[in-house]
Amino acid sequence: MARSRRFQPVAQHLKRSSILVAWAFLLASCSSTPPKSLVTPLPPVAKQPLVQKPQHNEPVRGVWLATVSRLDWPPVSSVNGDSPASRIQQQQKALTDKLDNLKSLGINTVFFQVKPDGTALWPSRILPWSDMLTGKIGQDPGYDPLQFMLDEAHKRGMKVHAWFNPYRVSTNTRPGTVAALNRTLSLNPASVFVLHRDWIRTAGDRYVLDPGIPEARDWIASIVAEVVSRYPVDGVQFDDYFYAESAGSTLNDNATWRQYGQGFASKADWRRNNTQQLIAQVSRTIKQINPNVEFGVSPAGVWRNRSHDPAGSDTRGAAAYDESFADTRRWVQQGLLDYIAPQLYWPFARDAARYNVLAKWWAEVVKPTQTRLYIGVALYKVGEPSSKEPDWTVKGGVPELKKQLDLNESEPQIDGTILFREDNLNQPQTQDAVRYLRSRWGS
Template identity: 45%
Template structure:
C-alpha cells in the first residue's frame, strides 16, 4: 500500500413471494411487544423495489497499517494500555465515519501482531522484533471491532521480510528467514521469502490458517506485494528455485505467476475447508495489463501487475480462488496513464457473472494532490462507482488519513453526505445457507426526547445484529429490503445485546432487529417493538 506496502443475501429457501408476505402489523398494545403471529421472513432479492442510493449491503472499509507504524501503534514501545487506547480511538472513528469493516495489518514483515508459535512478535509493537507487548493485539482488535459492529479482516504480507535497516539486520532468532536462510532473497534494500520455493508457500499457508483457526476473523486479506515491485534494473535472484522447481515451464515469468496462483488457490481451499464463512480477498495493483500488451487489458499505459508482481488477478477471478478483489485505483479521473473512469468499468466487466465481489481501493492519502483537490475529492470517485452495479463498495488507504484533521477528513465527510447517508451491512459470504433464527423478544423504551433504548434476548449463532426504525404503525416486509430504515449494527458479545437510538423520530415508529450469523446471512425481523411519540 502506498508502495510501502449489492445485493441482499437470500434469507431462506422458503421465503414467500412478495405478494404472499405476511404484513407486520402491531395490535396497538403500546407495550413494545408485537403479536408473534405476525413474524414474517425477510424478502429475498428482487421481491421489493429498493432505493439504489440506500444499498442494504456494501463494503465500507479502511486499511489499518502497522508496518513502520503508519497507522497503529503510533510509535513502537507504547505500553499495552496505550496501544489499546489508540486502537479503540481508531475503531470508534471508523464506526463514526459509517464504515463497517477494518483491514488490520497482522503480518507486516513475516512476523506477527498476534501470539504465534510460528513467527516472532512484530517490531512495530515494542521496537524489537520478538518483543512481547504484554497482550494479544489481534484478539483485542477482533473483540473490540465486533463490539462496534465492525468486521475485521486479517491482512497479511505473504513474502515480505522487510528492509535491510532495521529488519534484515535485526531478525529475531525465531524468524523464518533466520531459521531457513535459503528461503531469503535480497532485492535492493529489501528482503523477501522466495515465492518459488514450495516450502515457503506451505509455510505461508500454514501461518494464515493458524490465524483462521485461532481467531474469530471475518476475512483474510493480501495486498499487492507478491514478487517485489521492479527496482532499478536489478533482477530478483530466484535462479536456484527456478532450476529446481521450474522445469515444466519454458518461461520464468509463467513459472512465477504459477507460484503466486498456487499460493492463492491453496489458501482459499484451506479456508473453505476450515471456516468457510471467512472471506478471502486480495488488493492488487490497479492495472492488470495494458491493452497494448493484451487485448483483454485496460486502456492504460502504466506498470502491469501481471508482469511486475506476477499477479494474474484475472486467473483468480476466473477460477474463483478469491472471494473479493480490491484493485488499488489510486489515480484520478482523466489521468492519461491510468484513468479512474476507465479502470472502474474495466474491473466491473472482469467480475461480472463470476461471483467474485469487487470493491475499489481508494487513495485517501492523495487528497490535496493534483486531481484530488477539493472537499469532493473522494466523493467524485464514488460517483463513478455508482454508475457500475458490479462495484460493491470501497476500502480506503488509510485510517489515519481519514481520521486526522485535514483535507482527507473533509473529503470523507463529503462522502458521508453524498454516499453514506444510511448505514450498510457488510457483504455476505458466498457460502451462506439458510437464514439464522430471528430475535424473539425486543423491547424499546423512550427515556427522553433524544433517546430510545432497545434490548433483546440473545440469539445463539448471532455475530452481529442490525437495527431498523420504520415510521408509522403498519408494517410491510419491503420496509427492510434496503437500508432506508437501517439505523445501525452492533456486536453480539457483552452482557446482553442492546442499542441506543440517539436520534429517534418524533412520530410513532416500529423497531426491528435482525440477526447476522457467521456468514453474515440475515434473519427475518421477528416481533417488532412499537414506540409512540415522545
C-alpha cells in the same frame, strides 16, 4: 510506505486446454512481443464447488489500517513509554479511538494488517511477535492485538479482515535489522530469516521469501491457517506484494528457477504459476477450515494494458501480470477469491490510468463470476498537490472523491469501496473530504 505499488500507476485445466496452453507458451517464447493472456476456463472446472456469493445487506465501506512502520497504528510514542502498562493502555486507547471515529464515518469493515513482515500481531506459534508493538522482535506485548481488534470492532458492528503481506520478511536490509533478526535464533518461534535462510532473497531493498520455493508457500498457508482456525476473523486479505522488485534490486531466483522451472516456456510464466499456486493453496486452506471466512486480494489496479493484451484495459500503467507476476484476472475467473479489491489510485482525468476506465473494466471481469468487487480508493492523495493529478486538490478533493464514490455505488458489479489508508483520515489536507464522507456514509 506500506505498499510501494500503491504509489504507482486451482483450477485444473482440461486436457484440451492444456494443449492450447502449451502451444501458447511455445508461441510466446518465439516472439519478441509480450505474451498474450491465456483463456482460463470459468468456474465449472474449479477444483471444488464455489461458495455461493452471500447476500450482503450493505456495500463494504472499508479502510486499510497499516501497522508496518507504524504507519497507522500503534502510536510511535507508545513504544517509547515509561512502562508496559502505559504502553498497553496507550495502544488500546489509540485503537478504540480510531474505531469510534471510523464508526462515525460509516466505515463497516477494517482491513487490519496482522502480518506486516516476518512478524505477527498475535501470539503465533510460527512467527515471532512484531517489533511494531514493543520495539523488539519477539517481545511479548502483554496482550493480543488481533483479539483486541476483533472484540472492539465486532462490539461496534464492524467486520475485520486480517491483512497479510505474504512474502516480506523485513522492510530494509540494514545491518541493525539483520542483527535484530539474528537475535531471534534463541526465541521460540524464531524468525524465518534464521530458521530458513535458504528461502530468503533480497528484492526491492527488502528481505523477502522466494515465491518459487514450495516449502515457503506451504509456510505462508500455515500462517493463514493459524489465524483462521484460532480467531473469528471475517476475512483474509493479501496485498499486492508478490514478486515485489525494484529496478535496482531485483529478486535473484535463478537457482530456484533452475530447480523448479522445468516445463515452463519462460521464467515469467513460471513466476506467475508460483503466485497462482500460493493463491490456490491459501484459498483451499481457508475454505477447508471455515467456509464463511472471505478470501480476497488487493492487487495493483492494472491487470494488463491493452497494448500488451487485447483482454487488458485501455491504460498505460504498471501491470500486475507483468510486474509482480500476478494473473489476478485468472484468479477471479477460476473462483479462487471471494473478492478482489484492485487499487484504483488515479482520478478520472489521469489519462494513463483513468479511474472510470479501470472500474468498469474490473466490473466486466467479475460479472460472469461469483467474485465480489471492492475498489481501493486513494485517500492518501486527497489534498496533496500533484502536477499530473491536480484534481485531488480542487475544493479539497471532494469533487473527485464524489465522482469515484458515485461510480462505485451506481455500478451493479461493484460491491464496495476501501480507503487507503486510516491515518489519512486524520490529516489536515483531507478534512473537507472527511466531512463529505461523514455526510454521505455516516449515520
